[in-house]
Amino acid sequence: MTSLTDFYDAGGERKHFAEEFVQRAHSGNWEIAKDHWTRTVEHYGNSVQELEKLSKKEAREEAERLALVLCKTLAQAGKCWACKVGSRTVAV
Template sequence: MKTLTELYHEGGEAKHFAEDFAHRLHTGDWAQAKDHWTLAVEHVSNTVAELDTLPPRAAARRAEELARTLCLSLAQADRCWACALALR
């Protein structure tokens, strides 16, 4: 799994995602953003059945893609997936 910092250093859309996730959704708290990114990827890895049929590297990449989609869709409503869970 790529960390949020690795995504940032990757540049392009990955960097934009990392910045937005940390700054807009977590008011610049990179530690919290990193934890919540990890939780989102772990959640996807543990719940998406299609990942079980993929080789490990492909499954990890796909889990990251799906987690990013999950996080981006909730970001449209200014919400973080993990922050929303904490409020329940």
């Protein structure tokens, strides 16, 4: 799985996502953000039936892609589906 650190180290748009996910959605807490990124990818990997038809590599990549779409959208709003930061809560 691609980690938030990997995204950050990649630079460009990937780095921007990592920064936004950590800073805006998790008030700068990298440990919580990393955990919630991992949980999001795992959630998709374990929940999306269509992934069962793919190879393990393809399923992992698709789970990451789906997680990235969700996490980017929520990070822009300063929210995370997996946590409550301050008074901001999001349910999926």
